[in-house]
Amino acid sequence: MLTLNRHTDDGGWEYREAWFDEEAGEFVVHHGTVGRNGTITAETAGAEQAEGLLESFRAQCAADGFDEPDPAELIRLEVVYPLKGTTPGAAEERNVTQVHTAALTWLAWRGLGALQDPEQTERDGSQAMVMALDTLHRRKATETVAAAVRSTDVQPTRVRVSRRPQG
Structure with a gap:
């Protein structure tokens, strides 16, 4: 699972997560505001497609200002x-x-x-x-x-x- 976050203008946080559910054969994206129920979407994908989808997800998140949280x-x-x-x-x-x-x-x-x-x-x-x-x-x-x-x-x-x- 890849989880990325970004600060919001009001000082809060937003998150985006993605993972490949091998059992269901789905690439899953979960996103929302930290502390509130998020939204989940899934698309049918094979294991070979999941890696490319994850890289596309990471690239889009980076373009939108999402990153792994600073451990501090x-x-x-x-x-x-x-x-x-x-x-x-x-x-x-x-x-x-x-x-x-x-x-x-x-x-x-x-x-x-x-x-x-x-x-x-x-x-x-x-x-x-x-x-x-x-x-x-x-x-x-x-x-x-x-x-x-x-x-x-x-x-x-x-x-x-x-x-x-x-x-």
Whole structure:
């Protein structure tokens, strides 16, 4: 997947993403304003055509002022699900899966970044499942994760979003 962004005149961000969906045999373009649901289009393509389409997409985006975000502009967030013990129980695994699936989908549709897979790690003296995210808009990403969690049957108070330094 290729994701490119540009600043808008009002200080916000726009995004354009493209990828080849091999299973569907489609070249897919997703675009919009960061933090809002985007628009998606797809055209039938073979693997041999996808590379050329991706290069054309990259060239058009460059002409329109889209580029990969400067790493210094990205904000590292973590979606944290604290565990009750040293390893997740079956209910915790189910909850983490629900949170990850919902947050990943909600963030992606709004151009707010790709949520990484959950990893067990130590946080604040105990174990937690942590999902990292690099985003251009901290507030919108945090609000989107909260809304995504509310769409599940996981208690919203069990999940927190925190800012972590990159690197």
